Amino acid sequence: xxxxxxxxxxxxxxxxxxxxxxxxxxxxxxxxxxxxxxxxxxxxxxxxxxxxxxxxxxxxxxxxxxxxxxxxxxxxxxxxxxxxxxxxxxxxxxxxxxxxxxxxxxxxxxxxxxxxxxxxxxxxxxxxxxxxxxxxxxxxxxxxxxxxxxxxxxxxxxxxxxxxxxxxxxxxxxxxxxxxxxxxxxxxxxxxxxxxxxxxxxxxxxxxxxxxxxxxxxxxxxxxxxxxxxxxxxxxxxxxxxxxxxxxxxxxxxxxxxxxxxxxxxxxxxxxxxxxxxxxxxxxxxxxxxxxxxxxxxxxxxxxxxxxxxxxxxxxxxxxxxxxxxxxxxxxxxxxxxxxxxxxxxxxxxxxxxxxxxxxxxxxxxxxxxxxxxxxxxxxxxxxxxxxxxxxxxxxxxxxxxxxxxxx
Amino acid sequence: xxxxxxxxxxxxxxxxxxxxxxxxxxxxxxxxxxxxxxxxxxxxxxxxxxxxxxxxxxxxxxxxxxxxxxxxxxxxxxxxxxxxxxxxxxxxxxxxxxxxxxxxxxxxxxxxxxxxxxxxxxxxxxxxxxxxxxxxxxxxxxxxxxxxxxxxxxxxxxxxxxxxxxxxxxxxxxxxxxxxxxxxxxxxxxxxxxxxxxxxxxxxxxxxxxxxxxxxxxxxxxxxxxxxxxxxxxxxxxxxxxxxxxxxxxxxxxxxxxxxxxxxxxxxxxxxxxxxxxxxxxxxxxxxxxxxxxxxxxxxxxxxxxxxxxxxxxxxxxxxxxxxxxxxxxxxxxxxx
Numbered sequence: 001x002x003x004x005x006x007x008x009x010x011x012x013x014x015x016x017x018x019x020x021x022x023x024x025x026x027x028x029x030x031x032x033x034x035x036x037x038x039x040x041x042x043x044x045x046x047x048x049x050x051x052x053x054x055x056x057x058x059x060x061x062x063x064x065x066x067x068x069x070x071x072x073x074x075x076x077x078x079x080x081x082x083x084x085x086x087x088x089x090x091x092x093x094x095x096x097x098x099x100x101x102x103x104x105x106x107x108x109x110x111x112x113x114x115x116x117x118x119x120x121x122x123x124x125x126x127x128x129x130x131x132x133x134x135x136x137x138x139x140x141x142x143x144x145x146x147x148x149x150x151x152x153x154x155x156x157x158x159x160x161x162x163x164x165x166x167x168x169x170x171x172x173x174x175x176x177x178x179x180x181x182x183x184x185x186x187x188x189x190x191x192x193x194x195x196x197x198x199x200x201x202x203x204x205x206x207x208x209x210x211x212x213x214x215x216x217x218x219x220x221x222x223x224x225x226x227x228x229x230x231x232x233x234x235x236x237x238x239x240x241x242x243x244x245x246x247x248x249x250x251x252x253x254x255x256x257x258x259x260x261x262x263x264x265x266x267x268x269x270x271x272x273x274x275x276x277x278x279x280x281x282x283x284x285x286x287x288x289x290x291x292x293x294x295x296x297x298x299x300x301x302x303x304x305x306x307x308x309x310x311x312x313x314x315x316x317x318x319x320x321x322x323x324x325x326x327x328x329x330x331x332x333x334x335x336x337x338x339x340x341x342x343x344x345x346x347x348x349x350x351x352x353x354x355x356x357x358x359x360x361x362x363x364x365x366x367x368x369x370x371x372x373x374x375x376x377x378x379x380x381x382x383x384x385x386x387x388x389x390x391x392x393x394x395x396x397x398x399x400x401x402x403x404x405x406x407x408x
Numbered sequence: 409x410x411x412x413x414x415x416x417x418x419x420x421x422x423x424x425x426x427x428x429x430x431x432x433x434x435x436x437x438x439x440x441x442x443x444x445x446x447x448x449x450x451x452x453x454x455x456x457x458x459x460x461x462x463x464x465x466x467x468x469x470x471x472x473x474x475x476x477x478x479x480x481x482x483x484x485x486x487x488x489x490x491x492x493x494x495x496x497x498x499x500x501x502x503x504x505x506x507x508x509x510x511x512x513x514x515x516x517x518x519x520x521x522x523x524x525x526x527x528x529x530x531x532x533x534x535x536x537x538x539x540x541x542x543x544x545x546x547x548x549x550x551x552x553x554x555x556x557x558x559x560x561x562x563x564x565x566x567x568x569x570x571x572x573x574x575x576x577x578x579x580x581x582x583x584x585x586x587x588x589x590x591x592x593x594x595x596x597x598x599x600x601x602x603x604x605x606x607x608x609x610x611x612x613x614x615x616x617x618x619x620x621x622x623x624x625x626x627x628x629x630x631x632x633x634x635x636x637x638x639x640x641x642x643x644x645x646x647x648x649x650x651x652x653x654x655x656x657x658x659x660x661x662x663x664x665x666x667x668x669x670x671x672x673x674x675x676x677x678x679x680x681x682x683x684x685x686x687x688x689x690x691x692x693x694x695x696x697x698x699x700x701x702x703x704x705x706x707x708x709x710x711x712x713x714x715x716x717x718x719x720x721x722x723x724x725x726x727x728x729x730x731x732x733x734x735x736x737x738x739x740x741x742x743x744x745x
Binding site for chain 1 (some may be wrong): 541542543566567568569571572576577578579651652656657658659670675676677678679680681683685686687688689701709712717743744
């Protein structure tokens with residue numbers, strides 16, 4: 001209690017800018033004192049969490065800009081526990097409408113909802129966070145580990161997320177985002193980049209999720225575009241976990257054993273990744289209409305008149321594929337005609353937009369330099385029909401995407 | 409005792425220089441002088457104008473007392489469909505009570521930069537309410553429409569939770585102060601008169617108002633089902649479920665002026681509902697309320713499922729019923745499968 005009052009007196013002090021440190025400890029009524037520190041924080045403050053396990057009963061929320069939340073120790077030594085959440089907003093930590101937020105060096109576990117949610121914000125850094133559910137990979141776990149939505153300039157760096165019943169790390173309806181050097185394991189999907197422009201996904205390990213990395217655009221969301229995601233230098237392996245998303249959720253339709261899924265996204269560059277031992281497929285490239293057909297209308301593509309359902313201008317090059325397609329699941333097996341060979345490293349539904357001119361080839365799906373990776377252009381309307389396995393029509397390239405400079 | 413000391417410390421923090429009678433927010437509700445006496449009877453002083461709304465936010469069967477106060481000479485800017493505009497120095501006041509027991513009084517303060525949400529927690533003696541930005545839990549026993557009692561820990565929201573419904577810092581706005589909510593009768597002591605006409609007669613509006621004004625039905629009063637359901641959804645959901653609201657990214661929009669079926673949830677697949685789907689595929693399946701996610705969520709008290717998220721803990725069964733009837737009454741077109 002003395003500590004709390006001391007922290008408050010700091011918060012009540014001068015208005016001069018500059019870093020002030022508010023120290024928080026894991027004893028006493030942590031819900032009240034941490035939430036109070038978040039509400040009374042001022043721009044420039046560092047909220048420093050001492051080592052210990054903080055048992056919260058409700059969501060922690062922040063609406064003040066320029067605040068840093070930092071664990072004073074390793075991320076294993078500072079644990080924010082949300083297992084006692086019973087009512088109200090049920091995320092772990094939630095920030096709304098802020099800029100220049102830094103969250104780093106602690107663990108968040110057992111949130112009923114998403115562990116970290118950042119909405120309508122700008123210049124965000126989420127670093128060295130460990131997020132997990134003690135039940136392992138369970139349907140009752142919170143949906144997302146890290147859930148930024150409607151943000152600009154976002155860095156997710158060196159985080160570790162396990163057990164999310166939707167995506168471990170999600171970036172949605174945002175622009176300019178970097179997800180790097182993170183480890184996602186045992187989630188339904190490892191990393192999702194959804195309706196987001198100018199993202200970079202690099203140096204991550206996506207392992208043992210139901211599906212590894214998804215770059216996709218969905219209809220009927222406020223933000224319509226999703227282009228120029230650069231996915232490079234990641235290890236995407238053994239994403240073969242049995243699906244455990246709750247029935248009815250859209251992520252429950254994600255086919256297991258898929259290393260990467262690209263759906264209706266534009267100008268994604270995927271290079272220098274190691275994609276191996278995913279039992280269904282290394283990479284699948286599909287249009288929205290195909291997903292709607294294959295999932296028996298789990299998605300409505302035509303109800304959004306602004307939405308563009310076609311993946312265009314993708315550039316998949318210089319990746320390493322190995323050991324994929326040994327036991328395809330979901331909708332894939334019907335296309336697995338020759339069981340003497342594994343299923344394909346890369347499959348494409350071949351659906352293009354007849355209304356768009358493409359004389360310059362800028363919309364082409366380019367696939368080159370991927371070693372001995374196998375490829376199939378399937379006919380989504382005729383289950384079991386392989387249109388072509390020839391990569392020659394895809395021997396093209398698009399201009400390399402720049403890395404996203406982290407300037408915040 | 410310790411708890412009380414903490415609350416006072418918190419208020420000192422919130423009040424900056426601690427000058428009791430500087431600019432709002434004051435540490436004590438009584439400093440505003442909204443009410444006669446100690447305020448626990450909610451008897452307003454002259455110039456503090458009571459009002460009610462057509463479709464009110466369900467708040468766990470608590471009673472509400474609403475008031476507005478304009479600065480000297482200040483006038484409201486009328487809007488036919490949007491929120492009314494208020495001059496700097498306005499206050500919107502809402503007390504939550506269980507019968508004669510006042511729990512909290514929320515005061516929205518119109519500053520030059522926008523609305524500041526504040527909350528005052530009433531003491532047990534009912535003699536004063538104290539500024540509390542951190543929220544609180546107050547055990548109360550409420551009575552539902554059938555007379556059944558429910559013992560709950562009433563949640564006084566913290567300031568961030570105020571922003572959750574009233575818009576983020578810098579874009580915070582009022583919720584109930586719009587024509588279709590205010591267009592109803594109220595008895596100011598001389599028989600029922602229309603609230604908007606009353607404000608006009610007091611000279612509280614800028615310019616003149618159109619004679620025809622929109623109006624929401626009371627969702628709890630018998631009448632045509634669809635408008636009542638839409639009014640309930642607007643009152644309880646649309647503060648987040650609008651393009652600029654906290655749930656704007658979902659593209660599920662529940663204001664009464666939304667007409668595009670998919671935006672209203674009809675045959676709409678949720679993108680990030682998690683456990684909230686209950687195994688159901690679409691927000692609203694025409695004709696089939698038991699297949700619709702919307703009815704599942706508004707009938708739940710599980711924090712990973714329930715809607716609205718905050719601050720209620722009980723289910724508004726009358727609201728569930730009217731939304732259920734609304735969906736059941738839609739032509740069962742199917743959702744494509």
